[in-house]
Amino acid sequence: MCGGRRLNSSASLTEDSVFRLKTRPVTYRGRFAPSPTGPLHFGSLLAAFGSWLLARHADGEWIVRIEDIDRPREIPGAAEAQLATLHAFGLHPDGPVVRQSGRNGRYRAALDRLLGRDAAFACHCSRTDLAESHGIHHACIASAALRPQTAMRLRVPANSRVAFDDGLQGRIEQDVYAEVGDFVLRRADGCWAYQLAVVVDDAEQGITDVVRGADLLDSTPRQILLQRALGLPTPRYLHLPLVLDEDGRKLSKSSAARPLDDAAPQPALREAWRLLGQDPAMLRGANPPEALLRQARSHFDPSRLPRLGHFAAAHNGLPADAG
Numbered sequence: 406m407c408g409g410r411r412l413n414s415s416a417s418l419t420e421d422s423v424f425r426l427k428t429r430p431v432t433y434r435g436r437f438a439p440s441p442t443g444p445l446h447f448g449s450l451l452a453a454f455g456s457w458l459l460a461r462h463a464d465g466e467w468i469v470r471i472e473d474i475d476r477p478r479e480i481p482g483a484a485e486a487q488l489a490t491l492h493a494f495g496l497h498p499d500g501p502v503v504r505q506s507g508r509n510g511r512y513r514a515a516l517d518r519l520l521g522r523d524a525a526f527a528c529h530c531s532r533t534d535l536a537e538s539h540g541i542h543h544a545c546i547a548s549a550a551l552r553p554q555t556a557m558r559l560r561v562p563a564n565s566r567v568a569f570d571d572g573l574q575g576r577i578e579q580d581v582y583a584e585v586g587d588f589v590l591r592r593a594d595g596c597w598a599y600q601l602a603v604v605v606d607d608a609e610q611g612i613t614d615v616v617r618g619a620d621l622l623d624s625t626p627r628q629i630l631l632q633r634a635l636g637l638p639t640p641r642y643l644h645l646p647l648v649l650d651e652d653g654r655k656l657s658k659s660s661a662a663r664p665l666d667d668a669a670p671q672p673a674l675r676e677a678w679r680l681l682g683q684d685p686a687m688l689r690g691a692n693p694p695e696a697l698l699r700q701a702r703s704h705f706d707p708s709r710l711p712r713l714g715h716f717a718a719a720h721n722g723l724p725a726d727a728g
């Protein structure tokens with residue numbers, strides 16, 4: 406359940422200090438935003454390293470945000486383990502780590518603004534109610550009296566077509582009304598929906614460039630629609646290819662889904678560098694991770710980034726010069 410307040414670690418930012426972060430103008434601020442549902446794996450490293458490289462290449466800032474709003478899915482200690490892994494890999498954020506669990510007030514304020522303009526509404530519909538429309542919500546079917554738990558949804562009007570130019574995947578378009586419908590901002594269990602939290606945080610933290618895995622590509626039109634509804638700027642987006650299994654599915658139990666080894670960052674960094682389309686020769690002989698990252702930063706070529714996914718099989722054997 407997501408109703409109550411919870412304590413945050415001392416590494417957390419207060420809402421006011423988050424606000425202060427954005428007062429310094431930058432032309433590029435990227436972020437890596439893991440959910441603490443388990444240890445970071447190789448797929449996470451591609452997103453972390455890719456977003457770090459693009460930020461550094463632009464002489465920009467790179468920050469880390471822990472997206473810990475989905476309490477039922479959270480694994481205790483996972484956030485600390487993820488931060489320790491980033492540290493071991495030499496991926497140090499510019500500024501304190503923000504945790505979404507400490508930012509209920511910001512999400513509440515955004516929801517209230519939408520409710521005040523009738524752009525959001527309370528919904529009692531269950532999954533079963535929406536089965537006939539394949540989960541797409543256009544009008545409430547359920548009676549409030551029958552189900553006390555309430556979700557909050559964004560009202561998505563007809564013709565809500567959203568298009569954007571992804572930095573790697575090209576022109577992306579989605580009819581959010583037809584393909585998604587009214588989407589959830591706060592779940593019936595009280596948890597804030599990912600879409601609302603990420604839009605509020607990206608704007609407040611002054612994120613100019615969102616670089617993340619292509620599994621979030623189809624969330625982007627919803628986020629842009631929500632940015633427009635809240636009067637917030639839309640950042641640039643770049644979706645990196647995913648590591649896939651040999652059948653072309655998102656990795657789950659393959660070698661690439663194994664937790665990263667904090668004691669041996671170099672082989673994984675070199676492999677991530679190669680899968681990001683970069684020349685392995687450029688990192689030859691670079692140790693420890695900080696030296697490797699310095700070299701990576703100076704040789705990174707964004708035009709070499711591949712658009713399509715990689716097979717996990719490519720990760721089974723590390724390059725000969727790994728380590």
Ligand SMILES: [Zn+2]
Binds near residue numbers: 527542544545546547
């Ligand atoms: Zn409804």
